[in-house]
Amino acid sequence: MSAQILDGRATAKAITEELQAEVADLTAKVGRAPVLATVLIGDDPASHTYVKMKINRCRQVGIEPRKIELDHSTTTEEAVAAVRRLSEDAEVDGILVQHPAPPQVDEAAVFEAIDPAKDVDGVTSGSLASMAFNEGGFRSATPGGIMRLFERYGIELEGKHAVVVGRSRILGIPMGLLLLGQNATVTYCHSRTTDLADHVGRADIVVAAAGRPELIKGEWLKAGAVVADAGYADNTGDVEFGSAADRARWITPVPGGVGPMTIACLLEQTVQSFKQRTRLA
Amino acid sequence: MSAQILDGRATAKAITEELQAEVADLTAKVGRAPVLATVLIGDDPASHTYVKMKINRCRQVGIEPRKIELDHSTTTEEAVAAVRRLSEDAEVDGILVQHPAPPQVDEAAVFEAIDPAKDVDGVTSGSLASMAFNEGGFRSATPGGIMRLFERYGIELEGKHAVVVGRSRILGIPMGLLLLGQNATVTYCHSRTTDLADHVGRADIVVAAAGRPELIKGEWLKAGAVVADAGYADNTGDVEFGSAADRARWITPVPGGVGPMTIACLLEQTVQSFKQRTRLA
Known part of the structure; x- marks a missing residue:
């Protein structure tokens, strides 16, 4: 294994602790x-x-x-x-x-x-439009959590080629839109994609959101890719972890990667809503 | 020139004539x-x-x-x-x-x-969500017109790799979502994309929606590609027409390609709304 770990558990813990202090302060004020x-x-x-x-x-x-x-x-x-x-x-x-x-x-x-002002899980059409047109607003929690993880680890997105595998309403679709909003070139792959391995092999950043255990093989990856795995079934993600960790530069573990960041994003956005609604933002 | 023309003007004229007959009939009924x-x-x-x-x-x-x-x-x-x-x-x-x-x-x-029931130009968040999640509903008129043109000419989309150049609210973004809804693998390129020529060169289908005259060179194209050019400035599109027509299998002219289809889509969707609202659908 040569990849470094995008540690969602530790990052979520740090965010949670920051929020704890902020919420105590806000609660006293409001x-x-x-x-x-x-x-x-x-x-x-x-x-x-x-x-x-x-x-x-x-x-x-x-x-x-x-x-x-x-x-x-x-x-x-x-x-x-x-x-x-x-x-x-x-x-x-x-x-x-x-x-x-x-x-x-x-x-x-x-x-x-x-x-829409309370859509802290980012599931409404209005939130989708905000993500599509890069207008701020609430993000779907799992893609939002992945973006926060990238941000905390200083993963560069601008001009990079990101491949999102999956096109679900609350995961694949908004994920691609958020990456696009950060100026990545974005490819959506899915169950009808031919040559999935070829597409994945060209990516600087791979987000696996297919819900199919170990669909993505480590040997497909470009050396030095960044891999975020949003799959989860019995402690197995959508990416073959062992072989992927040999080729990637950064990778999320399953569990302990994307999962904890989803909840962290939800909590952050709830606090953000509270601040906006009580005019303390 | 070896490409065949995706004739938007003729297709829009055919749609307009069909609508004329339908509207006369509906107007009498309603x-x-x-x-x-x-x-x-x-x-x-x-x-x-x-x-x-x-x-x-x-x-x-x-x-x-x-x-x-x-x-x-x-x-x-x-x-x-x-x-x-x-x-x-x-x-x-x-x-x-x-x-x-x-x-x-x-x-x-x-x-x-x-x-949303009257959004026949497909510009609301609700229409965006319908396009993103493949739920029917109204399409943004230009992308919707391009999809109708592909349909009329029997252009196969399923499993094809489509590259959309541009990510605007009413053109690039919805275009990619509609292609995704027809099971194409979709890549969004834009002004921050590095290696645009490389991405375009891998595409089975190229939709140019950048608003930059002759940005896309014919020599970039894969032989046999399908090209829809939504650019328009002084009778020039986003694609270098001459060289592109030598390599492509199908191509839209500028003018007379995408432009007339935009209006045709708007009219079709107005009639569709009328039928739904008067319960004749």
């Missing part, structure tokens, strides 16, 4: 803590675990969680109404709707019920 | 014609010309134009209010806000005042 509402629909065990992790991390930095649980038979209308109430609630600063919702729920409609 | 409102802010002569062309073409197919002109000192608030009135007017089926607005006007805010 007279209340920032509030993040989490909306969980149905019984998916992984989703329950993710929400629990997010809530724990909120408490750790002094953000007050407000937990909304809707049962698995919830309709789109009911979920939209619940989110709309949170959007209108002056004491809620951020809203997170945990993905995925049960199949009968139109997830996009539920996302759109989030007030 | 008891009124489809209405497209155009909003023009300020004195830019090119914008006046474009709006006039669009209005003429509307009349030609039986769409009733409603022309709103706001003077060059219009504020964002005034422009937003004008667009909101059109959004709420039950007899308006489509709204076009001519780009560019004068500098004091926040164009994005004016765009967002368009009811």
Whole structure:
């Protein structure tokens, strides 16, 4: 292994500690803590675990969680109404709707019920447009976390060729747009891409967001590439770690890379929303 | 020259004739014609010309134009209010806000005042999200016109490598997203891209949307590439036509390629909105 580790766990910990101090200060000034509402629909065990992790991390930095649980038979209308109430609630600063919702729920409609000013998980059309047109605003949490990781490690993006493998709503698509906003040349690859190895082999930066364990082989990489792996299944990412670490210059481990940064981005954006909403930004 | 011409003028004419017949039929059924409102802010002569062309073409197919002109000192608030009135007017089926607005006007805010159901020029965040997530809905008119041109000529997109040169709000960004939605592998290049020639040289499909005359040299192209040129300045596109036509398999002329298709897409989407709003779709 010759690559250096993009240590998401350590970076997220540092961000969390910075936030902790900032939130204590803000809470004293404003007279209340920032509030993040989490909306969980149905019984998916992984989703329950993710929400629990997010809530724990909120408490750790002094953000007050407000937990909304809707049962698995919830309709789109009911979920939209619940989110709309949170959007209108002056004491809620951020809203997170945990993905995925049960199949009968139109997830996009539920996302759109989030007030853009509270969209700290970056899932609305308005946030997508902000990312596409480089207008600031909230970022989708996983791509936003990856960008923060790059920033903390001083990874240069301008003029680099970035290949994003995957085109999902909350990961691949916004990831490419954020990289484009930092002046990278961006290629989107996906399940219908022919010559995936060839595309990956030309990249200075590879973001793996396909959700297919070890899809990307280390031998495909250009020597010295930067690799961020957003895949996660049973402690395995979308990239073959061992062989990739031999060729890359920087690589995220799985776990301990992108995952912790996702939550860090969510918390940062919740605090940002709190500051904007209470005019302390 | 060995390339065949992607004849936008002829294709737009065919679409216009089809629409003419359809609109006559729909107007008889509904008891009124489809209405497209155009909003023009300020004195830019090119914008006046474009709006006039669009209005003429509307009349030609039986769409009733409603022309709103706001003077060059219009504020964002005034422009937003004008667009909101059109959004709420039950007899308006489509709204076009001519780009560019004068500098004091926040164009994005004016765009967002368009009811997504009337966004026949495809400029709102909601339309961007529809394009990004392949959900149907209205397309930005120029990229939408290029997609229709590809479709009419049977240009295969699935699994092909498309390079989009440019990343503007209403052209480059949506263009790439639409190609991605048709399962192309998509690379966005732009002014900060290093090795533009190299990227272009790998493309099966090149969409030039940089607004820089003859930026793209014919010798850069892969033999047999498909070239759509959305550039336009003094009858010159973003691609060096002569040398490109020697290498490409298909190419759009400038003028007579992408330009007429932009208006055709706008008209088609206005009729589509009319059908949806009057429940004849």
